[in-house]
Amino acid sequence: MAKKILLVDDEPLILKGLKYTLEQEGYETESALDGEEALEKFFSEPFDLILLDVMLPKMDGIQVCQRIREHSNVPIIMITAKGEDMDKILGLEYGADDYIPKPFNILEVKARIKAIMRRAVSSPSPAEERKIIRVRGLEVNPTKRTVALDGREIKLTAKEFDLLQLFITNRGKVFTRKQMLETVWKYDYTGDDRTVDVHIRRLREKIEHDTSQPEFIITKWGVGYYFTDKD
Numbered sequence: 001m002a003k004k005i006l007l008v009d010d011e012p013l014i015l016k017g018l019k020y021t022l023e024q025e026g027y028e029t030e031s032a033l034d035g036e037e038a039l040e041k042f043f044s045e046p047f048d049l050i051l052l053d054v055m056l057p058k059m060d061g062i063q064v065c066q067r068i069r070e071h072s073n074v075p076i077i078m079i080t081a082k083g084e085d086m087d088k089i090l091g092l093e094y095g096a097d098d099y100i101p102k103p104f105n106i107l108e109v110k111a112r113i114k115a116i117m118r119r120a121v122s123s124p125s126p127a128e129e130r131k132i133i134r135v136r137g138l139e140v141n142p143t144k145r146t147v148a149l150d151g152r153e154i155k156l157t158a159k160e161f162d163l164l165q166l167f168i169t170n171r172g173k174v175f176t177r178k179q180m181l182e183t184v185w186k187y188d189y190t191g192d193d194r195t196v197d198v199h200i201r202r203l204r205e206k207i208e209h210d211t212s213q214p215e216f217i218i219t220k221w222g223v224g225y226y227f228t229d230k231d
Contacts, residue, residue, distance in 0.1 A: 003048040003117060004028040008038040008064070009079065010056055018051065021106050022113070035059025039067055047074055049113060052096075054080040062094055069095035075116045075158050079104065093198055097159045098185075115185075116158065133168050135231065138207060138216060140168050149207055159184060160203045167217060172229030174220045200225055 005027050007018050015031045022029050030047070032038035035056045042050070050068065054061040065076055078099040098112055133140040139148040145161055147154040156164065162184045166175070175183075177193040200217060208214045218226055 002026055002028045004030070004046070005113070006030050006032065006038065006041055006047045006050045006052075008032045008035075008051065008056065008061065009053040010034060017106065018109070021110070025110060027113075033057075035061065035064045038064050042068055042072075049075045049077070049116060051077050051079065051109070051113075054078055065096055066094045069157075073155060073157050077109075077112055077116070093202075095157050095202070097157055135168065135171075135216065135228070138168075140164060142169075147207070154206050156203070156206060159199055160206070163199055163203060164207070167225070167227035171227045174224050174226040176224040179224070 003026075005022060007015055007022075007029055008031075009015050009018070010033050012033070015033070019029045019031060030041055030045070032041050036058045038050075038052070038056070039059070052061045052064060056064070061078060065078065068074065068076065075098075076096045078096045079102060080099055081102040097116060100109060100112060133142070137150045141147075142165060147156055147161065147164065163180065166180070166183055177196040180196050181193070201211075204211045204214055204217055207216055216228055218228055220226055
């Protein structure tokens with residue numbers, strides 16, 4: 001079954017170009033010209049990915065992303081025309097999986113979409129299938145890509161889960177921000193290291209009992225982060 005993508009932009013020519021190109025790649029697409037229409041379509045049918053412009057009439061892309069994240073972990077790629085760090089970080093702050101600055105190269109858009117789609121359907125390794133990973137009340141199921149803390153399900157975005165899986169399967173190993181970008185994002189990333197810090201902070205807010213004294217994801221000052229090696 002073809003993957004379905006929701007395209008959200010207030011410029012009809014951009015939507016037309018994206019729709020044509022992505023449908024040539026075998027995707028199904030739906031389009032929305034403003035934030036309210038985007039939410040209406042999101043709540044009316046399932047999508048496998050959302051390409052979402054930041055600057056939208058009626059309701060901006062950040063608000064749309066925030067509303068969607070209250071109900072779903074569907075991958076979201078933000079598109080920003082401003083190209084300023086705060087716009088990019090703000091998009092990630094509210095749960096976006098990636099961002100692309102305007103003007104964009106359609107080949108890059110296709111590459112980003114394919115990378116996220118691959119991660120969403122990637123097959124777990126035999127070692128992941130054999131057992132759920134448990135560390136002091138935290139349970140990670142690599143097969144189902146689910147996480148629970150003290151028996152309560154924790155909803156993570158695709159990127160947050162990928163980061164947690166990287167950490168928990170390499171306990172005690174310190175990862176630099178560059179290594180995390182190369183391993184989790186899996187393409188030639190052009191942003192800055194703060195993207196990692198935003199995702200780590202969001203992940204800690206979800207899995208740590210006390211973010212001021214994290215017990216799972218530990219900071220190695222001046223180097224990066226690692227997952228505790230204590231049982």
